Structures are given as structure tokens and as C-alpha cells.
Amino acid sequence: xxxxxxxxxxxxxxxxxxxxxxxxxxxxxEAWALAGGNDSFDWFKDRVKRPSYVVDLTGLTELNxxxxxxxxxxxxxALTTLTEIExxxxxxxxxxxxxxxxxxxxxxxIRNTGTIGGNLAQDARCWYYRYGVDCYRAGGDTCYADxxxxxxxxxxxxxxxxxxxxxxxxxxxAMVALDARMHIVGPDxxxxxxxxxxxxxxxxxxxxxxxxxxxxxxxxxRIPADWAGxxxxxxxxxxxxxxxxxxVSIAAAMVVEGGNISRIRMAxxxxxxxPRRLSVVEQVVTxxxxxxxxxxxxxxxxxxxxxxxxxxxxxxxxxQNLVTRAIRDA
Amino acid sequence: xxxxxxxxxxxxxxxxxxxxIADIAxxxxxxxxFIKGVIASGVVASSAGLMYGCSREEVxxxxxVERMLRLTINGETRTVDVLPNETLAMTLRYKLNLTGTxxxxxxxxxxxxxxxxxxxxxxxxxxxTHMVRGRSITTIEGLESADxxxxxxxxxxxxxxxxxxxxxxxxxxLSAVALLKSNPSPTRDEVRHxxxxxxxxxxxxxxxxxSVMRAxxxx
Ligand SMILES: Cc1cc2nc3c(=O)[nH]c(=O)nc-3n(C[C@H](O)[C@H](O)[C@H](O)COP(=O)(O)OP(=O)(O)OC[C@H]3O[C@@H](n4cnc5c(N)ncnc54)[C@H](O)[C@@H]3O)c2cc1C
Ligand code: FES
Ligand code: FES
Numbered sequence: 001x002x003x004x005x006x007x008x009x010x011x012x013x014x015x016x017x018x019x020x021x022x023x024x025x026x027x028x029x030e031a032w033a034l035a036g037g038n039d040s041f042d043w044f045k046d047r048v049k050r051p052s053y054v055v056d057l058t059g060l061t062e063l064n065x066x067x068x069x070x071x072x073x074x075x076x077x078a079l080t081t082l083t084e085i086e087x088x089x090x091x092x093x094x095x096x097x098x099x100x101x102x103x104x105x106x107x108x109x110i111r112n113t114g115t116i117g118g119n120l121a122q123d124a125r126c127w128y129y130r131y132g133v134d135c136y137r138a139g140g141d142t143c144y145a146d147x148x149x150x151x152x153x154x155x156x157x158x159x160x161x162x163x164x165x166x167x168x169x170x171x172x173x174a175m176v177a178l179d180a181r182m183h184i185v186g187p188d189x190x191x192x193x194x195x196x197x198x199x200x201x202x203x204x205x206x207x208x209x210x211x212x213x214x215x216x217x218x219x220x221x222r223i224p225a226d227w228a229g230x231x232x233x234x235x236x237x238x239x240x241x242x243x244x245x246x247x248v249s250i251a252a253a254m255v256v257e258g259g260n261i262s263r264i265r266m267a268x269x270x271x272x273x274x275p276r277r278l279s280v281v282e283q284v285v286t287x288x289x290x291x292x293x294x295x296x297x298x299x300x301x302x303x304x305x306x307x308x309x310x311x312x313x314x315x316x317x318x319x320q321n322l323v324t325r326a327i328r329d330a
Numbered sequence: 331x332x333x334x335x336x337x338x339x340x341x342x343x344x345x346x347x348x349x350x351i352a353d354i355a356x357x358x359x360x361x362x363x364f365i366k367g368v369i370a371s372g373v374v375a376s377s378a379g380l381m382y383g384c385s386r387e388e389v390x391x392x393x394x395v396e397r398m399l400r401l402t403i404n405g406e407t408r409t410v411d412v413l414p415n416e417t418l419a420m421t422l423r424y425k426l427n428l429t430g431t432x433x434x435x436x437x438x439x440x441x442x443x444x445x446x447x448x449x450x451x452x453x454x455x456x457x458x459t460h461m462v463r464g465r466s467i468t469t470i471e472g473l474e475s476a477d478x479x480x481x482x483x484x485x486x487x488x489x490x491x492x493x494x495x496x497x498x499x500x501x502x503x504l505s506a507v508a509l510l511k512s513n514p515s516p517t518r519d520e521v522r523h524x525x526x527x528x529x530x531x532x533x534x535x536x537x538x539x540x541s542v543m544r545a546x547x548x549x
Contacts, residue, residue: 007415037458038438
């Protein structure tokens with residue numbers, strides 16, 4: 001059966017943030033915030049999610065663009081497209097890790113309309129969940145991926161808690177490495193959340209991937225000056241270089257002084273439901289010379305405690321190699 | 331590939347929620363008559379009602395966007411009645427009869443539906459028509475000049491025997507046109523990157539690259 005036509009909804013195209021927040025509050029659970037739509041339309045076409053009211057955020061010009069902040073950091077409006085981020089000279093110059101990550105998302109056309117806000121707030125890609133089965137994440141009481149026959153090659157190594165889905169976003173690990181701040185506006189005002197706390201696992205809320213409450217809008221991402229122009233490494237491994245989500249990705253920001261790693265932040269994508277901050281690796285390599293021996297130690301320490309599922313054992317050596325390379329080749 | 335050109339109800343009845351929309355609909359008969367009138371007058375060419383399966387009366391009463399849109403397509407202004415949940419690919423193919431834009435996957439995974447929005451390559455299957463109001467839309471039909479001279483990329487495709495079956499070709503061409511607008515003399519690798527969001531089941535990739543490189547040289 002063709003399911004391609006989306007079910008009917010009412011569409012609103014507010015041109016102010018306040019207007020959007022009011023509309024989302026008015027329609028509550030029945031409302032859906034829409035940016036580029038690249039994640040949303042799959043849900044709508046498959047009739048798995050059927051909001052009655054869709055609020056198109058793309059008219060909010062105040063949420064668009066990349067600005068320099070007074071402290072030397074950069075603020076990126078949530079509606080800025082991934083292509084803009086990839087090609088922006090400020091980002092390329094100070095935070096090339098983010099330009100690299102944005103440039104590895106999906107395909108050129110998806111990057112042309114896909115927004116950074118949508119990329120960070122996108123939903124899990126476990127195909128059982130996307131197919132619309134009544135799994136835990138969908139409010140049911142089963143995980144179809146974590147069964148003897150379950151196809152879980154893409155699923156998690158850490159943080160399984162009924163659900164075994166991973167964080168799908170390519171830019172999320174880069175945001176954690178850069179210690180970015182998420183600026184959020186909702187009916188109760190505004191708040192700022194560190195990237196690391198923005199993403200949540202099934203232990204905190206199994207039906208959400210981020211702390212965004214219904215009705216809240218991610219307005220901007222602020223990247224502090226701390227890591228501007230430092231040494232970066234980003235690598236994503238996927239089955240195909242276009243379209244496919246990461247099997248594992250690695251994002252690292254480090255400061256190297258006199259051959260030694262003096263400061264570092266590192267996060268991996270697609271190994272846990274949130275971008276996994278590799279704190280153990282950070283501790284192991286801080287103060288150490290940036291050389292092959294340190295890189296090998298880093299790789300080994302990165303996979304401690306990994307708990308593979310039936311079909312994703314390969315992710316362990318993959319992560320180990322990526323971490324090794326990040327330290328050695330950055 | 332499914333050919334979705336036929337107009338005889340290939341799309342099944344969606345289970346359209348009646349709910350609040352239907353209630354409002356009954357209270358807004360006059361507006362509904364107006365919209366019906368516009369449709370009957372032939373502004374909308376195809377049998378869209380059949381295709382979408384949901385009755386116009388229900389959606390006509392939307393409290394959100396106005397359904398009558400003026401779109402700039404291939405330099406012309408077209409007035410179209412567009413559902414809030416309608417993709418640009420649907421509008422182009424089924425309402426404006428611009429069937430050069432193909433639908434392969436309808437999921438952002440193949441590139442057959444690529445069009446240009448303000449000269450930027452975009453999947454029309456993954457864009458709501460209401461989101462491109464006021465923007466300039468270019469489809470494959472809009473590339474040749476008024477006297478029928480083909481666009482250099484189109485001509486180069488013929489000269490280099492670029493396509494095989496041709497299904498992915500309009501999308502490949504539009505991605506190439508977008509690239510050449512911003513980068514008139516690309517390297518082969520830059521072309522490969524620019525066309526990477528367009529799948530070709532026939533595997534004519536290298537021929538496409540030859541064509542685009544030739545087009546860049548000709549221009
Ligand atoms: C074929 C395909 C391949 C893909 N491959 C990749 C990949 O390789 N890597 C990757 O990272 N992603 C991938 N994606 C996922 C994703 O669609 C894109 O990365 C894109 O960035 C999503 O952004 P959007 O603006 O289009 O999202 P939308 O669909 O508009 O939004 C996504 C979600 O975020 C919410 N949202 C959006 N903006 C805001 C905001 N400002 N405030 C609050 N909530 C918001 C929406 O409500 C929705 O739930 C792929 C998608 C497709 C269809
Ligand atoms: S039909 Fe739009 S990308 Fe396949
Ligand atoms: S030429 Fe046949 S799909 Fe590309």
C-alpha cells in the first residue's frame with residue numbers, strides 16, 4: 001500500500017518566535033514544530049505520527065544565521081541550514097569540527113534544507129520504532145531490536161535501558177566536544193542547557209531524545225570561545241558516505257602545547273542514546289604527549305564497559321580505532 | 331519504479347481525521363463554495379481530489395495558511411490550490427502537470443525529485459509547497475531557453491550519452507545546474523560531491539560526471 005500522502009493537518013506559518021510559541025502552547029500534544037522537515041515528513045508519510053497542527057518555524061528569520069558573540073564565541077540560530085554551517089567562514093575558521101560534521105550529514109539536498117535545530121532535535125532511527133511498532137519508545141512494552149533475531153547492527157554499546165536506539169545526529173557529538181549551550185524558549189520563558197545535558201537517554205525519558213518539553217523551541221546554539229581554533233578531529237563511518245547514518249562517529253577538540261595534550265573534550269556518536277562523552281579517554285590523555293603510544297592507550301580505554309548486542313560487536317574495534325586516530329592524527 | 335502519473339486514484343483513501351476540521355468546515359460553507367468555484371474554473375488542472383482521496387470541503391476550512399498560493403515556477407507565476415500537507419513534488423506533478431520532476435522514493439533518499447529553490451538543489455518530495463511561497467522554483471522544464479535551445483548541461487548529457495534509462499536524469503541535471511551556478515569550473519571531485527544526493531539505479535555515474543565536466547568546459 002502506498003502511504004506517501006501525509007494525513008491532513010493544519011499548517012501555521014508564524015513570523016515571530018512569540019507567535020510560534022503561542023501556537024505550540026495552544027495546541028499542546030496535537031502540535032508539531034517543523035523546521036526543514038527532513039525528519040518529520042517520514043513520520044507523517046508513514047502515518048506513525050499524526051499531528052493535527054503543524055507550526056512551520058522557517059519563517060522565523062530571527063532564528064536564522066551565524067553571529068559572532070562578544071566573548072569571541074559564535075551563536076548559531078537554530079534554523080540555520082547545515083549547508084550554511086558547512087560553508088560559513090567563521091565556523092570553518094574557529095570550529096572546523098562543526099563544519100566537518102555538518103558536511104557529513106545525509107546528502108547535499110538534505111543539508112540545503114535541514115536545519116541545525118532539526119538535526120540536534122531529530123528522533124531515533126531504530127527501524128522498528130520508525131516502522132511504527134509498539135516498542136518501549138513508542139509507549140509500548142517490548143524492544144524488538146534487543147531480541148535474539150532483532151536486527152541491531154546499528155544499535156547501542158552503552159546505556160541500554162529497555163530501548164537500545166542510538167543518537168543519530170552527526171552534529172551532536174561535535175556540539176558536546178565544543179561544550180555548546182542550547183538556548184531554549186518556551187511558554188514559561190527561556191533557559192540555557194549545556195549540549196551534554198540536552199540529550200537524554202531512556203533512563204531519563206524513553207519517549208524523548210532531548211530535554212525539549214512539548215511547546216519549547218530551540219532558538220540558538222552558543223559555542224563558547226574556549227575551544228575556538230583548537231586542534232580538532234571529526235570522523236564518521238557509515239555504510240555509504242551519502243545518506244547513511246553513522247555506525248560510529250568521533251568528535252574531539254584538544255589543545256596541544258609543546259607536544260602535550262593540555263586540554264581535551266571528546267564525544268562519540270551512534271554508540272549510545274546520547275552522544276557519549278569519553279571522559280575516561282580525556283583523563284587518560286590529558287597531560288600526555290600527543291603520540292602513537294598515547295593514542296593506542298586512548299583507543300583501548302574508550303571501549304571499556306561496552307556491552308554489545310547480537311549484531312553490533314564490530315562497533316567496539318571501530319570505536320577504538322576512531323579514538324586512536326583522533327589522538328594520533330588530529 | 332512505480333509510475334505515479336496516472337490520475338485514476340492510485341493513492342488510496344487516506345484515513346483523514348474528521349474531528350475539529352470537519353466541524354469548522356460546516357460552519358464555513360461560503361468560503362468552501364469560493365474554493366470550489368476556483369477549482370471548478372480550471373485553475374487546478376488535474377483531478378487532485380481523487381488523487382488525495384480526502385474531500386476538499388474538509389481541508390478548505392483550515393484555520394492556518396490560505397490554500398490559494400501564487401508560485402513562481404520557471405519564471406512564470408502560477409496560482410494553485412495547495413493542501414497544507416502537500417509536498418512540492420505533488421503540486422508540480424499532479425496539479426501543474428510538470429511531470430519531468432520524478433518521484434522515486436518520496437523519502438529524501440534518491441534525488442529523483444530534485445528541483446531548484448532560489449538556485450539551490452532541493453528534494454521536492456521533502457518540501458511542503460507552502461514553504462516555498464515567494465521563492466523561485468526551477469524544474470527540468472524550465473531549463474531550456476524560449477527558442478528551445480537546451481541548457482548546456484542538458485546538451486552535454488546528450489553529447490556524452492549521460493543517462494541510461496533516464497529516470498534519475500532530471501534530478502542529476504538540476505544538481506549539476508545548481509553546482510555550475512555557484513562554481514562554474516568545478517573539478518571532477520566537486521561534481522561527484524554535488525551529485526552525491528542523486529542515486530542512479532543504472533549506475534551511469536561516470537557518464538554523468540563526463541557530461542557535467544563537458545558542460546562546464548562549454549560554458
Ligand atoms: C534519507 C535521510 C538521511 C539522513 N541522514 C542523516 C545523517 O547521515 N546524519 C544526520 O545527522 N541526520 C540525517 N538525517 C536526519 C535529519 O533529517 C537531518 O539531519 C536534518 O538535519 C533534520 O533537520 P530538519 O530541519 O529537516 O528537521 P525537522 O524534520 O524539521 O525537525 C526534526 C525534529 O526536530 C524538531 N525541531 C526542529 N527544529 C526545532 C527547533 N528549533 N526547536 C524545537 N524542535 C525542533 C521537530 O519538531 C522534529 O521533531 C537523514 C534524514 C533522511 C531523510
Ligand atoms: S523522490 Fe525525493 S528524494 Fe527520492
Ligand atoms: S539513468 Fe537509469 S536511474 Fe539513472
